Amino acid sequence: MTDIGSSNGARATTTDHTGLQELRKRRIALLFERIITHNELHLADEVFAEDFHWPQFDLHGPDGVRTWVTDFRAAFPDVLDTVQEQVAEGDVVITRVRVIGTQSGEFRGLPPSGRRADFTAVGIDRFRGDKVVERTALFDFVDLMRQLGHTRLDLPGVA
Numbered sequence: 070m071t072d073i074g075s076s077n078g079a080r081a082t083t084t085d086h087t088g089l090q091e092l093r094k095r096r097i098a099l100l101f102e103r104i105i106t107h108n109e110l111h112l113a114d115e116v117f118a119e120d121f122h123w124p125q126f127d128l129h130g131p132d133g134v135r136t137w138v139t140d141f142r143a144a145f146p147d148v149l150d151t152v153q154e155q156v157a158e159g160d161v162v163i164t165r166v167r168v169i170g171t172q173s174g175e176f177r178g179l180p181p182s183g184r185r186a187d188f189t190a191v192g193i194d195r196f197r198g199d200k201v202v203e204r205t206a207l208f209d210f211v212d213l214m215r216q217l218g219h220t221r222l223d224l225p226g227v228a
Contacts, residue, residue: 090157093196097164100134100192101150108142110135118200125205144181145170153189164192168208172217177210179219186216 096116103109104116113131121130128137142148148170155164171185190208194201214222 089199090162092199093162093194094155094157094164096196096199096201097155097162097192097194098152101152101164101166104134105138105141106148106150108138110138113138116201118197118202121200121202121204123204123206141176144172144174144176145186146173147171160196162192162194162196164194166190166192178222179214179217182217182219184217186213188213188216 099112099116104112113134117131117134119130121133122128123133123137126133126137128134145168148168151167151169153165153167155162157163166189167187168190169185169187172179172182174181188208190206193205193207195203214220
């Protein structure tokens with residue numbers, strides 16, 4: 070049996086696999102539709118384990134998620150993330166998200182463009198119980214650059 074908390078303070082329990090999978094999908098929807106879109110950073114504690122790791126950005130714990138969201142929202146303050154599709158299998162949830170926003174700040178080395186982008190991202194989140202312990206995010210960076218009007222990206226050399 071897994072004890073499940075929610076953002077409104079209510080608690081429930083689930084003993085079936087389907088219930089846990091649905092809960093996990095809802096937790097990831099919270100990331101996109103509330104933590105990122107509405108800047109509800111306090112909800113990161115509800116979704117991410119203390120030992121969470123995001124290897125792409127070397128971020129750790131709920132504070133690492135808050136750091137990433139703060140930086141992303143500085144680049145795209147009007148961001149709107151909408152979950153399009155989710156699949157849960159075993160301890161993994163895969164989520165396809167539509168992301169819309171205007172680049173008003175620096176993003177991954179790209180200077181502000183003032184242009185609006187509409188792109189798809191895919192998140193792969195691994196859970197332990199009802200909390201995310203590891204995440205990978207994928208999107209077409211070249212397409213995003215084109216939409217934002219960027220034609221060049223200087224990459225650091227490999228050591």
